[in-house]
Amino acid sequence: MTAPMSLFRTQSRTYQDPEPIHVIGGGLAGCEAAWQIVRRGVPVVLHEMRPDKMTPAHQTDGLAELVCSNSLRADDHAANAVGLLHEELRRMDSLILRCADAARVPAGGALAVDREGFSARVQVALHGERLFKLKLGEIKDPRRFEDWDNVVIASGPLTSDALSDAIRDMTGADQMSFFDAIAPIVYKDSIDFSKAWYQSRYDKGDGKDYINCAMDKDQYHAFVQALLDAEKTRFKDWEADTPYFEGCLPIEVMAERGPETLTFGPMKPVGLTNPHAPGKRAYAVVQLRQDNKLGTLWNMVGFQTKLTYGEQKRIFQMIPGLENAEFARLGGMHRNTFIKSPALLDETLRLKSLPAIRFAGQITGCEGYVESAAIGLLAGMFAAHDRLGRDNAPPPPTTALGALLNHVTGGADAESFQPMNINFGLFPPADIDDRPPEMRGKRLKRTDRKKARKAAVCTRALTDLDAWAAQTKT
Numbered sequence: 001m002t003a004p005m006s007l008f009r010t011q012s013r014t015y016q017d018p019e020p021i022h023v024i025g026g027g028l029a030g031c032e033a034a035w036q037i038v039r040r041g042v043p044v045v046l047h048e049m050r051p052d053k054m055t056p057a058h059q060t061d062g063l064a065e066l067v068c069s070n071s072l073r074a075d076d077h078a079a080n081a082v083g084l085l086h087e088e089l090r091r092m093d094s095l096i097l098r099c100a101d102a103a104r105v106p107a108g109g110a111l112a113v114d115r116e117g118f119s120a121r122v123q124v125a126l127h128g129e130r131l132f133k134l135k136l137g138e139i140k141d142p143r144r145f146e147d148w149d150n151v152v153i154a155s156g157p158l159t160s161d162a163l164s165d166a167i168r169d170m171t172g173a174d175q176m177s178f179f180d181a182i183a184p185i186v187y188k189d190s191i192d193f194s195k196a197w198y199q200s201r202y203d204k205g206d207g208k209d210y211i212n213c214a215m216d217k218d219q220y221h222a223f224v225q226a227l228l229d230a231e232k233t234r235f236k237d238w239e240a241d242t243p244y245f246e247g248c249l250p251i252e253v254m255a256e257r258g259p260e261t262l263t264f265g266p267m268k269p270v271g272l273t274n275p276h277a278p279g280k281r282a283y284a285v286v287q288l289r290q291d292n293k294l295g296t297l298w299n300m301v302g303f304q305t306k307l308t309y310g311e312q313k314r315i316f317q318m319i320p321g322l323e324n325a326e327f328a329r330l331g332g333m334h335r336n337t338f339i340k341s342p343a344l345l346d347e348t349l350r351l352k353s354l355p356a357i358r359f360a361g362q363i364t365g366c367e368g369y370v371e372s373a374a375i376g377l378l379a380g381m382f383a384a385h386d387r388l389g390r391d392n393a394p395p396p397p398t399t400a401l402g403a404l405l406n407h408v409t410g411g412a413d414a415e416s417f418q419p420m421n422i423n424f425g426l427f428p429p430a431d432i433d434d435r436p437p438e439m440r441g442k443r444l445k446r447t448d449r450k451k452a453r454k455a456a457v458c459t460r461a462l463t464d465l466d467a468w469a470a471q472t473k474t
């Protein structure tokens with residue numbers, strides 16, 4: 001670790017201090033959790049396996065290393081969901097946001113940082129806390145330590161093999177994934193229902209569980225050709241052995257197997273009648289399935305892909321009904337360890353089957369530096385409150401923290417669960433009259449209405465966050 005040696009002196013706990021909480025993983029989530037714990041007067045031991053054992057992506061022995069980009073994305077809390085999450089984290093005394101603000105480098109409207117300065121600041125801040133202790137070494141199974149009664153696992157998307165095995169043992173083998181196979185997710189209100197329609201194949205289930213987009217023969221073949229010609233992203237060297245399962249092939253790989261392959265796979269046109277053209281059989285159909293309880297987000301079934309983001313937008317907007325689609329998430333495939341949190345975790349991130357253990361960060365199925373820190377903040381706060389015998393009230397779902405927490409702990413569909421960034425589709429819709437005073441009383445164009453709706457969500461979120469934060473302090 002690169003912090004000055006004097007900072008490593010272990011200042012001993014006093015006899016009045018509660019027993020420590022153990023946090024596994026000194027990344028964005030683990031550091032934020034540790035900070036929230038010590039700031040509430042509870043000792044913490046942060047366990048980090050680097051440098052003894054490195055992950056395939058980390059390059060340093062520093063805490064809170066940013067493994068790729070140095071950007072924490074857009075910083076506009078009136079118009080952008082991740083910007084709103086920044087602001088909420090600042091208001092909740094987040095260590096990650098405090099250090100990011102201090103290590104900021106110019107990046108237009110984004111919050112980008114000097115990565116070494118950022119990591120060093122996180123370390124200095126943590127080591128400056130009397131109740132903080134860093135212990136180096138891999139934790140293979142937290143259940144081996146009998147006196148660990150309050151644990152946060154924040155070991156990230158590249159959790160070590162031994163700990164992954166232990167987690168699989170705790171959760172059940174089919175409750176953990178080692179790579180993501182992400183299909184794009186579309187905001188429902190950007191779908192053109194003069195072309196698309198609700199219907200399940202053969203009217204099964206509710207009869208209208210899917211949104212369907214039909215193609216004729218020419219449209220289908222133009223679409224397949226576009227997939228074949230499109231630019232694809234490559235796996236990194238250490239991801240090269242990422243498995244393609246037959247049931248989960250990228251859409252473009254399926255297209256390479258033959259021009260008609262997709263019409264026998266995810267685009268098969270059977271069991272459906274297009275009410276916009278009842279007498280005409282579709283040549284192919286793209287289906288979207290509801291992705292969250294709110295019904296605002298819909299995933300493109302079977303459309304996991306390694307196309308570049310630019311190509312995905314261009315090609316998927318060729319689909320009738322999706323010409324103006326807006327994507328809450330684009331597709332991808334990466335090495336990524338995560339659990340089926342919506343089925344496994346309670347609303348304070350505890351493993352339902354083993355409540356002494358909480359999860360935090362990307363391993364819960366959130367995606368991104370800021371989101372990982374956000375779930376780390378909540379896990380640390382909940383763990384400390386448990387230790388202090390205080391009640392835990394999760395943040396309201398109208399806040400960015402609450403919307404993200406709600407998504408990973410039950411709002412998302414557990415079966416199709418895949419990692420997700422914060423986005424406006426995770427919030428309950430806001431009344432447009434909740435928008436800030438300067439935007440009220442005007443007739444709005446379509447794009448302005450969208451802006452106003454986002455502004456309304458942001459205004460409501462910060463009001464609700466402040467009320468909740470005041471309550472959690474009493």
Ligand SMILES: Cc1cc2nc3c(=O)[nH]c(=O)nc-3n(C[C@H](O)[C@H](O)[C@H](O)COP(=O)(O)OP(=O)(O)OC[C@H]3O[C@@H](n4cnc5c(N)ncnc54)[C@H](O)[C@@H]3O)c2cc1C
Binds near residue numbers: 029140
């Ligand atoms: C290659 C790659 C690139 C990414 N790029 C971006 C990006 O550009 N922007 C973005 O927003 N997000 C990115 N992400 C996604 C994600 O936001 C980051 O991985 C983020 O760092 C996750 O935070 P975390 O705290 O959950 O995990 P991490 O930051 O990975 O921290 C986990 C820590 O746990 C340690 N650990 C693992 N196993 C053990 C063990 N058994 N015992 C003790 N310690 C252990 C690891 O060494 C690590 O320090 C990327 C992910 C990957 C894998």
